Amino acid sequence: MITRDTIICRCEDITYGEILDAIEMGVTSLNEMKRFLRAGMGPCQGRTCGRLIQQIIVQKTGIKPEEVEPMTHRPPLKAIPIKVLAGEKHES
Numbered sequence: 001m002i003t004r005d006t007i008i009c010r011c012e013d014i015t016y017g018e019i020l021d022a023i024e025m026g027v028t029s030l031n032e033m034k035r036f037l038r039a040g041m042g043p044c045q046g047r048t049c050g051r052l053i054q055q056i057i058v059q060k061t062g063i064k065p066e067e068v069e070p071m072t073h074r075p076p077l078k079a080i081p082i083k084v085l086a087g088e089k090h091e092s
């Protein structure tokens with residue numbers, strides 16, 4: 001059962017109640033949720049919580065799922081060798 005204390009964004013410890021409060025204040029897109037609560041700004045970049053937050057916005061506002069503005073994706077968080085980006089094969 002989901003309660004106000006249920007964690008929705010595990011990376012940033014954002015609860016269901018915090019998301020509900022943000023929606024109540026007018027937040028209706030995933031990017032706004034990122035800026036307002038940092039939900040979706042953790043190491044997984046919203047891959048875990050993004051769809052959940054989208055569903056909550058849809059349920060609470062009545063906006064159609066395709067009308068909820070998606071999250072802007074960022075480059076990888078951890079450092080990777082430039083040769084990986086250049087397409088060189090890995091040595092194993």
Ligand code: FES
Nearest residue numbers: 009010011042049
């Ligand atoms: S669970 Fe929300 S950013 Fe990772």
